[in-house]
Amino acid sequence: xxxxxxxxxxxxxxxxxxxxxxxxxxxxxxxxxxxxxxxxxxxxxxxxxxxxxxxxxxxxxxxxxxxxxxxxxxxxxxxxxxxxxxxxxxxxxxxxxxxxxxxxxxxxxxxxxxxxxxxxxxxxxxxxxxxxxxxxxxxxxxxxxxxxxxxxxxxxxxxxxxxxxxxxxxxxxxxxxxxxxxxxxxxxxxxxxxxxxxxxxxxxxxxxxxxxxxxxxxxxxxxxxxxxxxxxxxxxxxxxxxxxxxxxxxxxxxxxxxxxxxxxxxxxxxxxxxxxxxxxxxxxxxxxxxxxxxxxxxxxxxxxxxxxxxxxxxxxxxxxxxxxxxxxxxxxxxxxxxxxxxxxxxx
Numbered sequence: 001x002x003x004x005x006x007x008x009x010x011x012x013x014x015x016x017x018x019x020x021x022x023x024x025x026x027x028x029x030x031x032x033x034x035x036x037x038x039x040x041x042x043x044x045x046x047x048x049x050x051x052x053x054x055x056x057x058x059x060x061x062x063x064x065x066x067x068x069x070x071x072x073x074x075x076x077x078x079x080x081x082x083x084x085x086x087x088x089x090x091x092x093x094x095x096x097x098x099x100x101x102x103x104x105x106x107x108x109x110x111x112x113x114x115x116x117x118x119x120x121x122x123x124x125x126x127x128x129x130x131x132x133x134x135x136x137x138x139x140x141x142x143x144x145x146x147x148x149x150x151x152x153x154x155x156x157x158x159x160x161x162x163x164x165x166x167x168x169x170x171x172x173x174x175x176x177x178x179x180x181x182x183x184x185x186x187x188x189x190x191x192x193x194x195x196x197x198x199x200x201x202x203x204x205x206x207x208x209x210x211x212x213x214x215x216x217x218x219x220x221x222x223x224x225x226x227x228x229x230x231x232x233x234x235x236x237x238x239x240x241x242x243x244x245x246x247x248x249x250x251x252x253x254x255x256x257x258x259x260x261x262x263x264x265x266x267x268x269x270x271x272x273x274x275x276x277x278x279x280x281x282x283x284x285x286x287x288x289x290x291x292x293x294x295x296x297x298x299x300x301x302x303x304x305x306x307x308x309x310x311x312x313x314x315x316x317x318x319x320x321x322x323x324x325x326x327x328x329x330x331x332x333x334x335x336x337x338x339x340x341x342x343x344x345x346x347x
Contacts, residue, residue: 001060002057002061003056003057003061003064003065004064004066005057006086006211006212007067008325009046009050009053009068010324010325011327011329012042012046012069013217013218013276014218014222015039015042015046016324018035018039018043019039019331020273020276020277021035021228021277022333022335023238024233024277025232025233026232026233026234027243029232038222045098047098048096048097048158048159049082049096051098052180052183056094056183059183059187064087065085066084067083067215069081069082069083070211071216072215073214078216078218079132080133080218081094082094082096084137086207088198088199089150089196089197089199090149090150090190090194091149091150092151092152092153093130093152093153093154094156095129095154096156097155097157098158099123100161101114101163102114102115102162102165103177105177107166107168107170107172108168110127127176130153130154130176134153138151149198149199152190153176154183155177155178156180156183157178158180160179175189217325235292236290236291237254237266237267239256239261240266241261242258244259246291247263249295252264254266267291267302269328270291271290271302271306272328274290275321276327279321281319281320282319282321283317283319284296284299284303287299306319308321308322
């Protein structure tokens with residue numbers, strides 16, 4: 001009765017990496033303005049997309065197959081679609097916008113401006129953005145011998161509190177930039193334009209498989225973006241109770257030297273954070289440095305207990321990061337936010 005979600009939206013690498021950074025960066029840098037601002041931007045984007053995901057999940061149509069965030073290669077470019085809907089009759093691209101305040105769209109100038117508390121910002125034309133995704137998708141489909149399938153685009157504003165002003169009163173814009181609350185109505189309108197099946201059940205199944213195989217999530221290097229070095233980061237495992245570090249390795253457990261708190265798996269989160277911040281592999285030596293443990297055998301046991309894929313033997317063994325969708329989605333971060341950012345430098 002409702003759409004089938006083929007690819008579930010998880011936190012993107014960028015958002016997971018910022019959460020990891022807050023856990024790994026020294027306490028005096030956690031409120032650095034640029035870091036907090038970029039984290040809030042990434043979090044707002046994800047929250048807006050999840051808001052639209054929920055609305056779409058309640059649309060009463062069983063023949064919709066939804067990909068919540070898919071990034072594909074159209075050489076030499078990559079393109080990312082916030083939400084892609086497959087049906088036998090047509091495909092639908094949803095370009096999701098999370099900004100709040102007042103949107104003013106000028107179809108003659110092809111310009112979108114946002115006003116919040118008297119501050120005005122200008123953004124790329126979201127209709128052109130969606131149309132660009134459509135062009136990329138058409139090319140990508142052609143590479144897989146899929147032709148002549150209609151593709152429709154919608155720009156969906158995630159929050160009903162956002163005011164949308166159609167400056168030029170362009171009739172087409174009313175059906176191109178919409179509130180999340182009118183998503184069902186707009187999908188009904190678009191679906192009514194198509195009565196002929198273009199794709200068979202077999203075609204849909206094949207296309208779903210190709211999309212899953214072709215999805216290539218973006219990985220971002222936020223340490224490089226913010227010029228963060230090892231001297232900005234915590235050495236060892238911090239205690240979740242009192243923030244003291246490093247915790248000491250005892251027999252099959254970790255103990256805080258300050259409050260004596262005990263943990264049996266504190267290393268897992270720290271190793272996963274290394275994957276998010278530094279790269280998709282780790283060696284025994286790197287892990288010893290990370291956890292501040294001298295014993296090669298102890299680290300061997302720890303890494304193997306996490307069931308990570310690996311290659312090589314002995315000192316040449318390399319362990320690999322889990323897929324981004326397998327990272328914990330609800331890990332805590334040691335920081336609370338307000339609107340007054342600290343202005344300190346990292347240097």
